[in-house]
Amino acid sequence: MSDNRRVRGLVRKEFLQILRDPSSIAIAFLMPVFLLLLFGYGLSLDAEHVPLAVVVEKPSAETARFTGMLQQSRYFSPKDFASMRDAELALRTHEVDGIVHLRASFAADLKAQRESGIQVIVNGVDANTARMVQGYLGSVWALWLEQRLQATGQAPVVSIDHRIWYNTAVSSRNYLVPGLIAVIMTLIGALLTALVMAREWERGTMEALMVTPVSMREVLLGKLIPYFVLGMGGMVLSVAMALWLFHVPLRGSAVVLFASAAIFLLAALGMGLAISITARNQFVAGLAAIITTFLPAFMLSGFIFDIASAPVAVQAVTYLVAARYFIAIIQTIFLAGNIWPVILPNAAALLAMAGVFLGIVVARSRKRLD
Amino acid sequence: MLRRILALATKEFLAILKDPRSRAVVIVPPIIQTLVFGYAATFDLNHVAYAVYDADRSAISRELVERFRGSPVFLENKMIAAAGDIAPTVDRREALLVVRLDPGFERNILAGRSGQVQLIIDGRNSNTALIVLNYAREVINGFAMSRQPDQTLPGQPVVRAWFNPNLESRWFIVPGIIGILTLLVTMMVTALSVAREREQGTFDQLLVTPLRPLDILLGKSLPGLAIGFVEATVMVLIVTLWFGVPLRGSPWTLYIGLAAFLSSAIGIGLMISSLSVTMQQGLLGAFLFMVPAILLSGFATPVANMPEWMQTLTLTNPLRYFMVILRGVFVEGASLRVLWPQIWPMLLIGSLTLVAAGRLFRRRLY
Numbered sequence: 213m214s215d216n217r218r219v220r221g222l223v224r225k226e227f228l229q230i231l232r233d234p235s236s237i238a239i240a241f242l243m244p245v246f247l248l249l250l251f252g253y254g255l256s257l258d259a260e261h262v263p264l265a266v267v268v269e270k271p272s273a274e275t276a277r278f279t280g281m282l283q284q285s286r287y288f289s290p291k292d293f294a295s296m297r298d299a300e301l302a303l304r305t306h307e308v309d310g311i312v313h314l315r316a317s318f319a320a321d322l323k324a325q326r327e328s329g330i331q332v333i334v335n336g337v338d339a340n341t342a343r344m345v346q347g348y349l350g351s352v353w354a355l356w357l358e359q360r361l362q363a364t365g366q367a368p369v370v371s372i373d374h375r376i377w378y379n380t381a382v383s384s385r386n387y388l389v390p391g392l393i394a395v396i397m398t399l400i401g402a403l404l405t406a407l408v409m410a411r412e413w414e415r416g417t418m419e420a421l422m423v424t425p426v427s428m429r430e431v432l433l434g435k436l437i438p439y440f441v442l443g444m445g446g447m448v449l450s451v452a453m454a455l456w457l458f459h460v461p462l463r464g465s466a467v468v469l470f471a472s473a474a475i476f477l478l479a480a481l482g483m484g485l486a487i488s489i490t491a492r493n494q495f496v497a498g499l500a501a502i503i504t505t506f507l508p509a510f511m512l513s514g515f516i517f518d519i520a521s522a523p524v525a526v527q528a529v530t531y532l533v534a535a536r537y538f539i540a541i542i543q544t545i546f547l548a549g550n551i552w553p554v555i556l557p558n559a560a561a562l563l564a565m566a567g568v569f570l571g572i573v574v575a576r577s578r579k580r581l582d
Numbered sequence: 583m584l585r586r587i588l589a590l591a592t593k594e595f596l597a598i599l600k601d602p603r604s605r606a607v608v609i610v611p612p613i614i615q616t617l618v619f620g621y622a623a624t625f626d627l628n629h630v631a632y633a634v635y636d637a638d639r640s641a642i643s644r645e646l647v648e649r650f651r652g653s654p655v656f657l658e659n660k661m662i663a664a665a666g667d668i669a670p671t672v673d674r675r676e677a678l679l680v681v682r683l684d685p686g687f688e689r690n691i692l693a694g695r696s697g698q699v700q701l702i703i704d705g706r707n708s709n710t711a712l713i714v715l716n717y718a719r720e721v722i723n724g725f726a727m728s729r730q731p732d733q734t735l736p737g738q739p740v741v742r743a744w745f746n747p748n749l750e751s752r753w754f755i756v757p758g759i760i761g762i763l764t765l766l767v768t769m770m771v772t773a774l775s776v777a778r779e780r781e782q783g784t785f786d787q788l789l790v791t792p793l794r795p796l797d798i799l800l801g802k803s804l805p806g807l808a809i810g811f812v813e814a815t816v817m818v819l820i821v822t823l824w825f826g827v828p829l830r831g832s833p834w835t836l837y838i839g840l841a842a843f844l845s846s847a848i849g850i851g852l853m854i855s856s857l858s859v860t861m862q863q864g865l866l867g868a869f870l871f872m873v874p875a876i877l878l879s880g881f882a883t884p885v886a887n888m889p890e891w892m893q894t895l896t897l898t899n900p901l902r903y904f905m906v907i908l909r910g911v912f913v914e915g916a917s918l919r920v921l922w923p924q925i926w927p928m929l930l931i932g933s934l935t936l937v938a939a940g941r942l943f944r945r946r947l948y
Contacts, residue, residue, distance in 0.1 A: 233860075243813045247874070254877070254888050331742075333741075340754070343625075346741050370696060374701040388883075389708050403866070483745070498862075510877070540675075547706050
């Protein structure tokens with residue numbers, strides 16, 4: 213069929229163009245590797261060896277047991293300070309992130325069963341880290357308390373046994389790396405296509421294409437197929453790195469993962485094409501692609517910030533971000549497994565988005581010169 | 583000479599602002615994004631969906647459940663009737679936390695033994711999981727204290743947080759958004775300015791005019807500087823007036839930091855631009871710089887959590903310094919003297935890249 217031949221010709225032309233201008237290859241293959249390497253190592257929310265000032269006003273066996281536990285915790289690297297004044301200065305200059313203050317009356321208060329808090333001061337500017345430090349300190353204290361009660365033969369009222377499912381090591385890398393794949397693929401999908409259509413318009417080659425017997429549908433297919441192949445190639449590379457370099461467990465099936473990635477890529481490429489066709493100008497297309505893809509995929513997708521905590525109006529905005537659905541799918545497939553009640557609705561949403569974007573593209577790409 | 587530079591700057595402004603669509607993408611999105619991201623980008627949790635599996639069904643177990651219900655952070659989702667329903671509830675993300683109380687909870691407490699509480703937390707997002715665990719612990723500790731009013735929990739840490747007593751992560755994140763969006767706008771304006779002329783062939787014409795490379799450099803820098811200042815000012819107003827983040831330091835310190843940051847962003851943008859032959863390359867170059875610069879700036883994940891070699895690498899990232907300045911001036915009220923170690927590296931990056939850009943103008947790299 214001649215129709216097929218034309219599409220094949222266009223695909224070949226696009227591939228040749230990709231091979232000759234290495235920037236597209238760079239986007240599809242080098243970018244995922246480079247970005248995933250950088251961010252896989254660089255992004256972490258696990259605060260370890262937090263520098264902590266410890267001020268013990270009157271050392272005793274009780275205080276030594278507590279500071280010893282701090283020393284053992286991998287979350288802290290405690291430093292002894294002689295006075296609160298020195299410790300506060302260190303906190304102010306960001307030399308330490310927190311102060312643990314055991315007052316002179318600490319041991320006596322404990323013996324007399326008086327209220328005797330361990331005084332803690334944290335630098336609250338980075339609230340998340342401050343809260344983590346607070347949580348880690350809480351665990352150290354709980355452990356200390358438990359041992360102390362055991363020694364006296366008492367039992368605490370409640371003993372808490374917590375299980376963190378899917379990520380028992382509580383390593384933030386395990387969820388950040390799959391999320392990064394989604395963010396990176398959003399970028400690549402949109403960037404690959406956003407520029408190509410605008411480029412044809414600006415260079416006038418779109419007009420040349422219009423006078424040929426090629427239909428607009430064929431032009432679009434000719435654009436979509438090569439970039440889809442490139443994008444899936446980037447996806448395979450990223451997943452391989454996640455598995456073998458960052459050792460993220462893959463608990464679901466690879467087939468489901470790549471099938472949903474294919475749907476997501478269609479949505480991302482469709483969005484890029486839609487931007488590109490609407491803008492018809494590389495400056496506007498490029499800027500619009502960056503504004504509508506990278507930052508929303510980073511901030512509004514549940515990649516790092518929990519969506520459920522945002523106000524309802526902002527949550528509504530997140531439904532327009534394709535990465536949101538893909539991140540829900542990819543985090544679940546990697547860490548929890550093939551959980552259909554999570555995968556299916558999100559995949560359906562992605563399919564709908566791909567349909568809408570490609571619909572916009574078809575509707576707006578008449579053979580017409582305005 | 584000044585007239586020539588101004589003429590070039592005017593031409594640059596027109597190139598960016600005369601097209602209504604390109605005007606719209608430069609001006610509107612940063613303002614909308616400041617608002618939307620300001621609300622979305624937070625590590626604070628509220629309305630956490632949780633479920634309860636209470637197999638004890640006693641007065642004391644109900645008392646504990648009541649405490650969760652009373653907490654502003656937790657939003658009850660459902661009561662689980664059978665233990666077998668716990669796994670599907672977590673799997674389907676219907677609840678982030680399941681509180682499991684097995685039979686014997688009340689009996690144990692009344693007998694002076696420990697009542698067992700199991701917390702099952704969805705760890706797909708480990709940061710959220712840890713925060714939920716902390717909140718849940720607080721609720722349960724509160725319950726434990728109420729059961730033994732005569733006995734205090736010895737040595738329970740009393741935590742005070744400096745600068746941000748309620749530990750609102752918005753105070754940390756929202757000033758950072760100013761840095762990100764200022765970088766974005768400045769880079770977009772400058773990274774394409776030389777590349778556009780190269781692609782259209784007008785750069786050669788520019789080179790044969792009496793303008794010296796330094797003049798071209800200045801003329802091309804001015805629009806980025808002006809647009810960067812104006813956008814940043816609008817965002818500072820939104821952050822303080824709309825989001826209510828305190829601006830404790832002096833605005834002058836903030837603007838000196840901003841000027842240093844803009845010089846480095848413009849320098850990098852112009853360098854990328856003069857290295858690229860087509861706009862696509864310029865755009866990609868800007869992008870390849872911007873994405874890592876934003877993600878590795880300490881905006882969301884602290885620089886201190888990175889491996890050593892990467893912390894060293896981030897010393898070349900101007901946004902890293904500007905983040906410290908933004909948070910220092912806004913939340914800590916830091917002075918210029920305290921922030922100087924953050925300012926000079928940006929000025930250094932700015933002058934090195936501007937010199938490099940000026941040298942690259944004459945050279946065509948194919």
